[in-house]
Amino acid sequence: MKSISIKGSKRESVGKKATKALRNAGQVPCVIYGGDQPMHFSATELAFKNLVYTPDAHTVEIEVDGAKIRAILQDIQFHPVTDRILHIDFYQIFDEKEVTMNIPVRFIGSAPGVRNGGVLRKNNRKLRVKALPDNLPDFIEADISKLKIGNKLYVTALEHDDYSFMHPDNTVVCQVRTSRVAVEEEEEEEEGAEGAEGEAAAPAEAAAE
Secondary structure, X not given: OOEEEEEEEEOOOOOHHHXXXXXXXXXXXXXXXXXXXXXXXXXXXXXXXXHHOOOOXXXXXXXXXXXXXXXXXXXXXXXXXXXXXXXXXXXXXXXXOOEEEEEEEEEEOOOHHHHOOOEEEEOOOEEEEEEOHHHOOOOEEEEOOOOOOOOEEEHHHHOEOOEEEOOOOOOEEEEEEOOHHHHHHHHHHHHHHHHHHHHHHHHHHHHHO
C-alpha cells in the first residue's frame, strides 16, 4: 500500500483554548493511538490533502520532532458548515501486528447483465480487511464480467491469501438488477412472439376451411 508522509509538531497543551488557537492558525489537532501512550500533535490542514480528499487508501508516516511513526487514519471530524478538518485520530501500526482497515473496491470488466439492460448496483464500495501492514492492498478488484441479470457477487469470491475480510460470507459486493427498460423489452419480445404465433395460426385455419 502507498504511504503518505506528514510532518507535525508535538502539542504541549491539549485543552479547548489551545485547540481553538491551533485551528485559528490553520493547524489541525491530531492524536496517535496504539502505542505506549497517546501522542498529541498538529500539522497544517494542507498536509492532509492527499490523505483525506481521495478515494484511495494509504498508510501514513508521521514525523513528530524527529521521530517517525507508521499509522493509519482511524477517525476524522469535519466542521458541519465549512467542511474544514477539525480533528484527526490515527492508529499506530507495527510490521508484525495485523491491522483492520477499509479498502476501496475497484470494479473491473463488463457485466453481460448490464449490456442486456440491467443495472449494476454497487452495494459496497469499500470493504473492511485485516492484514499485516505490508500486505494491505491499495484496492480490491471485483470482476463483474460474469454477472448476468439477477446475479450477485459475494465477498467470498474476492478472498485473498494476504488478507481476510471482516464481513459475513453472505455480504453482497455488487449485483445486477433488472431495470424497467429490460422488463419492457422482455414484455415486447413476448408480445411479438405471441403475435407471430397468431399470424401463423390464421393461415392454417383458413386453409382448413
